[in-house]
Amino acid sequence: MKIATTRILIVFLISILCVSCSERNYFDNGETAESFTRGKTVYRLGDDISWKNTSVNDSLWAEDITIKEDQIFWSRTDVEIIKAPDKLKQYGIILNQFGEFEVFWDGVLICKSGDPNNSLNSDRKGKMISKFIIPKELSTKGKHKLAIRKSIHFHLDYNQFFYFYIANYDQILRGDLKSMVFIHIFAGAFLMAALYFLFLFLSDRKSFTTLVFSVNCFLFFLLILFEYVRSYIDIHYSNHHTRLEIIGIITFLISVLTPLYFSLQFKFPKRTKILVVYTAILVYIFFREHENHDSSAYNMVVFMWYVSLAIVVFGVIKKMNGAKIVLISLLASIYFNQVINYDISIHIGFSVILLGMFYILSLRTKEQRLAYENSLVQSTRLKLELLKKSIQPHFLMNTLTSLIDWVEEAPDKGVLFIEALAEEFDVLNQVENETLIPIAQEIKLCKSHISIMRFRKEIDYIWEDEGINENIEQLIPPAVIHTLLENSITHCLPSDENSMRFKLIAFTTKNTQEYTFLTFGNIRNQQKKTSDGTGFKYIKARLTESYGDDWTFTSEPTNEGWKNTITIQK
């Protein structure tokens, strides 16, 4: 089982590796293209349509200029096509820049984005990333000129950010599509995971871990969407920062939730304190170089990684289930960080870590299932235990022996005895399939038991109860008080008047239900411990079955006899 899951994980990791390798040629600033080399870019303020021409002397143009808001300026870039496009193929250009612009290739207008004349009142139709065809006749081998006429209204400080790439036009389109497909398969998977675990959480509101995981998956889905939305939705350059801001916030939230999740799975001491300090540092990182979005996101992720690693290493040292696999996934994420460029590695790294989180969640689910199955077995066992009470030889044979004696010696009393026995069997039959019964029914069971024991032991047993209210819900697992009663009869001696008194007090509040069972008699053997007896085990198992950990049970001698207290949190 374990080997199989490890294999699946390895297959996942390899497939992620393939995905990431196949999309390396896109938006990669360090790339050396086969088709072109980029020369110098120079700028000039002002507007003259003749500047589009190749022949214009731009030797006096500046490499760095100060732009004024909404004012038109030009840029000219030397481009050398190293290799002309193949027959029947055509080059395209992908541009990434701020502003409203017109692009001239060797003096010919090849594209337009927005309107440079109207950057202030722009209808914001211009795209930050645009892809266009370079006419076949203009993409010959040799030198070319890329002239751009543009104006900027928003984010002036980004005016000189200008990136372009020339390749076969179909390759440009497809390359984009490819990375979209792969990364969105991820997004879909994480959206499904988020929904699935959200539904799991809704069906079990106590499972905080499941909620954290679900939210984390959803945030990851959003992160991918916002990261890649620019490829299929035209984003005006003025919205670029909003997008980065959203990505930053999502990254921050993921960085908080991931170690939180690990801390829930691999519980370490002083968790809350450490997590609060961690979050505080994360907030600091988030705001320190806020404008430098990529860098602060990167720092947050790296910090998150180290903290997660520390938690998981703690889990490995303590030999917690699943910690090793998660450690491997964390270490694998460094590999992706080393090999692949930042934009993508951050997602791949996250994916791998999320896979690790997925893995431990599946382990925990398995543990829960086993626990549930055990609880079913336990319930059946308890049911049998209850049935056994009435047929175990010590009870049955002693009762029958006494009964024979009564029938032989005083037949009319014998009949009463049989009726009492029938009553106890009847109540036991009624409750055998229940896990909780009204206290009134439990009292009926106890009273019938007392009637039987009166005939057997010839002791005057007296039953009293207090606080029983038929109109409110007072529940108890079947035969719990009955078991306490049996114990008292066995371990206590009657008073001098040959009588023994029992008193059950029910105390009900809005949130708790308390039962106190008192026995007035002399304890037979003071030293003897009864807390490990099968009777007490039955009581504890029954309470756990219905109330989990929300109950307490104490049993202690008093001056007058014995006192048992059961408190249940409702």
Place this chain on the structure above:
Amino acid sequence: MKILIIEDEIRIAKRVERMTKEFFLNTLQKITSVQSLDEGLEHIKNNQLDLVLLDLNLNGEDGFDVLKETATGSFHTIIISANKEEALKAFEFGVLDFVPKPFNKERIELAFNRIVKKEEVGTENLQFLAVKKRGGIHLVNIDQVNYIKGAGVYTEIFLTNGEKELHDKSLEKLSQLLPKSFERIHKSYLVKTTEIKEIIVKTGSQYAVELQNGEILPVGRTKYKALKEKLFK
């Protein structure tokens, strides 16, 4: 007859007492009924007894501790218990009879008859002889017993390893409890027949047996025939 009943069910204790009285009639010197093991042990310690009637499951306590104690005593023990599955174990310790609950007059009188008629318990279940030793109780496996010699009200148990243990039960009572592999060869000797090497016939109708370990024990004149039959059958 001095009898002790250890039973925590009053109604049953009364029933046993009534039936005991009806059976033993005027041979009954004293009958005591107690409800707990502690009281029972106390009574055993301080009183001379002929018979103990014991319930093995008292107030949730394990009656086998008492059984070990009573098995060392000079008296016979009859178990009256609801747990039939404990019968085998009880016989291993050397009880005269095991009366399962619920019981009637016939069944309990059958048990009493074993005492009166000195019947042997037709069982091969006895595994141990419980002996008192250095303040504690020591269980001697009967496989280790060579022969038993009567010494007044006591008996001496001779073991295969050459050691000797004292038992409070009389030879009479032990012969009732021991399995068939033990044969009464003399008024003072009970021998495990598998340990007999040969029968020695002396002059003047005197008989003896030689054991595997070389010891020679006398054979009673009246016992010779039965022994011979058993050995050569």
